[in-house]
Amino acid sequence: MRNFCGLEVGRDLLYISRDDIVGMERKQTTIIHLIERSLSIHGMKEVEMPAKIGIHPKENTFIHAMPAYIQEHQACGIKWAAGFPENRELYGLPQITALLTLNDPETGLPVAVMDASWITTVRTAAVTAVAARYLSNTNSETFGMIGCGEVGRKHVEFIANVLPKLKKIFIYDVSPQAMERLIQEIQPQMEVEIIQAASMEEVVKSSLIVASATVITEQPRPQIKDEWIRKGQTILLCDLHTLYEDKTMKKADKYFVDSIEQNKLFQEYGYYPAGIPTINGELGEVVAGLKKGREHENELVIGNNIGMAVEDIMVGKAIFEAAANQGIGQTLKL
Numbered sequence: 001m002r003n004f005c006g007l008e009v010g011r012d013l014l015y016i017s018r019d020d021i022v023g024m025e026r027k028q029t030t031i032i033h034l035i036e037r038s039l040s041i042h043g044m045k046e047v048e049m050p051a052k053i054g055i056h057p058k059e060n061t062f063i064h065a066m067p068a069y070i071q072e073h074q075a076c077g078i079k080w081a082a083g084f085p086e087n088r089e090l091y092g093l094p095q096i097t098a099l100l101t102l103n104d105p106e107t108g109l110p111v112a113v114m115d116a117s118w119i120t121t122v123r124t125a126a127v128t129a130v131a132a133r134y135l136s137n138t139n140s141e142t143f144g145m146i147g148c149g150e151v152g153r154k155h156v157e158f159i160a161n162v163l164p165k166l167k168k169i170f171i172y173d174v175s176p177q178a179m180e181r182l183i184q185e186i187q188p189q190m191e192v193e194i195i196q197a198a199s200m201e202e203v204v205k206s207s208l209i210v211a212s213a214t215v216i217t218e219q220p221r222p223q224i225k226d227e228w229i230r231k232g233q234t235i236l237l238c239d240l241h242t243l244y245e246d247k248t249m250k251k252a253d254k255y256f257v258d259s260i261e262q263n264k265l266f267q268e269y270g271y272y273p274a275g276i277p278t279i280n281g282e283l284g285e286v287v288a289g290l291k292k293g294r295e296h297e298n299e300l301v302i303g304n305n306i307g308m309a310v311e312d313i314m315v316g317k318a319i320f321e322a323a324a325n326q327g328i329g330q331t332l333k334l
Contacts, residue, residue, distance in 0.1 A: 004104045004111050005324040007331070014320065016114035016329040021319060024328060028126075028158050031315065035126035036133075036287060038314040041070060042259070043284025047310045051262040054269075060085055060217050066309035069105065075317035077102040079116050079309060085215040095149065095215070096120055100316045110334070112320045116312060119319070123311040125154035127258065127283075128211050128236050131303040133162040134286045134293040135256065136209045136234035141167040144207030146200055148173035148182045151213040151238060156182060160192050163209075170206045172197045200243070204228040213238040218270055220244070226251075231298045238305060240266070246274040253299040254280045258308050266306065277302075 002009040041047050047070050054064040061084045069076035081098035088095055098116035103109065132143075143159050145152050148171055160166050169192055173179050179196045187194050197203045204210055205228055220241045226248045229235070241249055249255065255277045257263045267276055281291040283303060294301050323329045 002104070002107060004106075005321055007111055007324065009104045009107055009111060010109050011334060013110055013332045013334050014112040014324060014329045015332050016112060016319065016323050018115035018117060020323065020328050021115060021118045024319065024322060024326075026322075028161055031122050032126045032129050032158065032161055034314050034318055035123055035311055036130045038070070038308075038310045039127070039130060039258070039284040040288040041072060041284070042308060042310050043282060043286070043288035043290055046072065049308065049310050051259065051265045052309065053265075056269075058084070060215070062216075066307075066312060068309035068313045070310060070313060070317075073314065073317055074105050075102070075313050076105045077313050077316060079120075079312045079316075081116065081120060083216060096151070100312060102313070102316055102320055114316060114319065114329075116316065119312055119315050120307070121150050121154050122158075123315050124151050124213065124238055124305075124307060125158045127305050127307070127311060128155055128238065129158045129162045130287065131236050131256075131283055131305060132159060132209055132234065134283070135236070135254075135301045135303050136163075136294065137232060137297050139165050140208045140234075141165050142170065142207045142209070143168075144170045144172075144197075144203035144210040145213075146172050146203055146210070146243065147213040147239070148175070148178040149213065153182050153186065155211055155213060156186055156194065157189070160190060166192050168192065168206075169194045170197045170203045171195070172200050172203045200224055201228055208232065209234045209236065211236040211238070212243055214242060216240055216271075217242050219273060220246070224248070229300065231300050233300055234294070235300075235302045236305070237303065238307075240271055240304065240306065249302060250277045251300065252277065252302040254294070254301045256280055256283050256286065256293070256301070256303045258283050258305040262306055262308070263304065
């Protein structure tokens with residue numbers, strides 16, 4: 001009988017719930033390190049990861065299948081992730097949900113099933129943090145966050161880990177309550193001042209680095225004017241081109257994506273009706289030292305990160321190993 005992290009392969013399956021995962025203690029820097037390594041592995045093409053495919057049951061919704069195999073970490077599996085923007089308003093349910101299955105790379109048998117909503121949230125924020133480390137001005141003192149949902153909140157928590165000179169974080173959300181809640185719950189944990197902005201314009205004009213994590217729509221709905229953007233800024237996207245004018249995306253001195261293959265697939269789906277800007281490379285190539293990121297202070301650099309399975313599987317494997325070692329989760333019989 002084969003044993004994998006204490007489980008009998010083919011007989012045992014570890015189920016790790018959302019509460020199990022949230023309750024496990026871990027450092028933000030550990031997550032950032034895992035994501036930085038996963039990006040480097042992807043940049044060096046040392047991962048098997050086909051582009052995510054998906055179905056779209058309703059307008060502006062998606063359910064994506066995201067598989068990956070990371071030989072270095074003997075980690076393989078798939079995340080099944082959904083984005084339904086109206087969930088919270090209609091049903092009191094999260095907008096983003098996900099389930100992750102890990103397999104034993106030796107036999108192919110499943111060894112774990114876990115909620116992946118938390119994984120999706122933290123890995124997205126960690127990717128932005130890594131992108132800020134490699135694409136922004138190292139002396140950046142201001143960071144702007146548009147969108148104060150779960151993903152935006154994690155951005156605010158994570159970003160100070162990679163910006164040593166950070167002094168102010170400007171936030172904006174269409175919901176004043178979301179901004180107030182973020183400040184009430186996160187400000188006591190941080191020395192960096194969090195400022196509630198009155199508009200997206202204030203965030204963009206006040207911040208050297210601007211990140212956004214809002215609803216992804218099938219067609220861009222520009223709300224950020226090109227005239228607000230200036231040289232030297234770094235724009236980091238978790239929501240495609242939804243908020244920006246096409247001319248802003250195409251005037252960047254450098255435009256990076258996490259996965260060229262996946263972005264081309266998204267273009268086929270219709271998410272980039274005006275076309276994708278000239279791509280200077282993948283973020284992982286910059287992290288791996290294969291391509292240069294920001295080279296001058298006055299460059300306008302844009303990073304478009306739509307999320308990759310290699311990130312999810314890397315974090316999922318670490319959670320699985322910790323849960324198995326600590327006796328967390330429920331062992332089920334196959």
